[in-house]
Amino acid sequence: MLFKPKSILTFSILMAFSVQSFSATETLNDYPRDQLRKFTEVYSAIKSNYVDNIDDNKLFNDAIAGALAGLDPHSTYLDYEGLKDFGIATGGEFGGLGLEVGMEDGLVKVVSPIEDTPAYRAGIKSGDLIVQLDGVSVKGLTIGDAIKKMRGKPDTQIKLSISRKGETGLVDITLTRAIIKNPSVKYKLTDAGYPYVRITQFQERTGEDLAKTLMTIREKTVGPIKGLVLDLRNNPGGVVSSAVAVSAAFLKKDALVVYSDGRSDDSKMRLFANPRNYSGPNPEDDYLKALPPEMKTVPMVVLVNAGSASASEIVSGALQDHQRAKVLGTQSFGKGTIQTLLPLSNGSAVKLTIARYFTPSGRSIQAKGITPDIVVEDPAISPEENAKLRREANLSNHLVNPKDSDAGTKSPAQAIVVEKSEPKTQFADTNQFEAGTDKDFQYSQAINLLKGIAVAKVKAK
Incomplete structure (x- = not known):
């Protein structure tokens, strides 16, 4: 999760000066x-x-880059190109394959594929490890270098060699690059009276886009809105002010959304469902003020899974703690740390972990994640496979949870073994179901919960 200079401008500037200015x-x-x-x-x-x-x-x-990589999985060095790519990604449109990625033990780890992109359509999944790009190992590359290689002119191709738990050997997938337009808020009116809203990533304008979406839903829904499903599955997080805005759309004004704790006084923050914390000090800039009052009370279910990280966990944790919504799905990723961009004098920047965050009730999500109120497995993933999915706790050098009795500073490094055998050309099953439809089992159970119908935790065979 990233602090961006918007509602927290002063904080970001202070942190930036702290690395550029030296006392005489x-x-x-x-x-x-x-x-x-x-x-x-x-x-x-x-x-x-x-x-x-x-x-x-x-x-x-x-x-x-090596010094930062040794701190934790989310601190990194961004050169000028990497910084530009990062800004494009949080802005919502960029060229490439449609993957949110990170680094894990020198390999590129897929945090989440973006819907309706080449990577998503090819069946790439959260937790996949990209071992080679066009036959060349990614070992030794920085995350910025790997992203540069994956991006390129539209309609050009690149071959990814991927390691996936449960698969023997590497799988080769050839993707055709495209312009990736990633609207962060989508909706469906699949079930009359029970709208479905999906947030794919927390971008700079996600709060505003959500406000427009909810107004559109209200206009198109005949009769009362009886319940709402908020889907945060496979949402890797993003900008913190947008997470506060999304929470504020459904919580009472001035309700605590999240607080953070770090070494410096500037990293100890409390963020509330108040426009000062998501849109700025000018009341006229509050894009949530026109929302129908029913959005504060309509029954809600929030969907999460192992791909729900960071800002997604802030929102689901806040709505859960305030008993505003039921959380349904599987254990979330467990990224409970906050990063900020610290500009350097040569045009590059450091993305540095500066704090841990806590839900309103004081829970730390770090290396644990959000535990759903109702656990409903994804029928495409067995409980055994779900338990093996890569989460924050599996990442080398992840920061430990301060609520653990034996908490130190960091976890020990965990080696990843990639089986060596001849690459295959494709995964056996590349079909991604369409979220928010009757084919989406977890969504269907969320609707059942809102309607007062018994929830099936596992789909019958």
């Missing part, structure tokens, strides 16, 4: 001399003895 009283004595000497010796050894001549810029960028 600071001296070399403030830095670890022995460690700096060690780094200098390694640098000298590489420059003098490595088989190829290494450019200084690459060497130092790799050193910075």
Whole structure:
């Protein structure tokens, strides 16, 4: 989850200055001399003895990237191109394959495929590990480098070699790049009186888009809205102010949505269902003020699964804690940390974890996730397979949950074994069901819950 300079502008600016400004009283004595000497010796050894001549810029960028990667799975270095790509992604339109990705032990991990994109249609799933791009190993690449290789001109092709739990060996998939337009809010009126709203990612304008969607639903629904399904499955998170806005659309004004705790005073924040925390200090900018009052009281079910992370967990946790909605599905991802972008003087930036966040009742989601009120398995994934899906707790160097009695600072690294065998050309089942329809078992059970019908936790065979 990312703090962006909008409703939390002052915080972001202060954090940015904290890494760019140095006090005149600071001296070399403030830095670890022995460690700096060690780094200098390694640098000298590489420059003098490595088989190829290494450019200084690459060497130092790799050193910075390595230092950040060793902190936790979500801190990273973004060069100018990576920063530009990041901004495009949070803005809602970019070119490529339609994947939200991260790094795990040197491999590219799929956080979530974006609906209606080449990756989604090819059957790529949350938790898949991309091992090779066009036959070249991704080991040694930064996440920015990997994203650059996956993006390109529309209608050009790239081959991904993927490792998936439960599959023997690697699977080769050839995708055709396309312009990815990723509207963050979608809706269906599949069941009269019980609208379905899906948020695919928390982008900068998600709160405004949700407000427009809810107004459209009200206009198109004949009679009262009897219940609403909010689908956050496979939503990897995004901008924190948008998570506050989505929560505020359904909570009473000034209800606590989330609070955070970190080392600095600036990272200790409490965010409320108030326009100051999602749209700014000007009351005229409150895009939620025109929502029908019934949105604060309509019965709700929130859908989550292992791909629901970060900002998705803030929203589901807030609605659950305030008893505003029932959460249905499977255990969420468990990313309970907050990142901020810290600009550097050369046009690059550091995305750094600066705090853990907590739900209104004080629960930490980190490495645990949201536990649904009603567990309903995805029939396409067995309970055993669901338990093995990669979550925050499986990532190397993930920060531990401070609520654990044996909590230290970080988890031990966990090695990932990729079976070596001849690649296959495709997964056996590439069909992705359409969410929010009668073919969507978890959605159907959410509707049953809203209607007072018994919920089936497992689909009958």
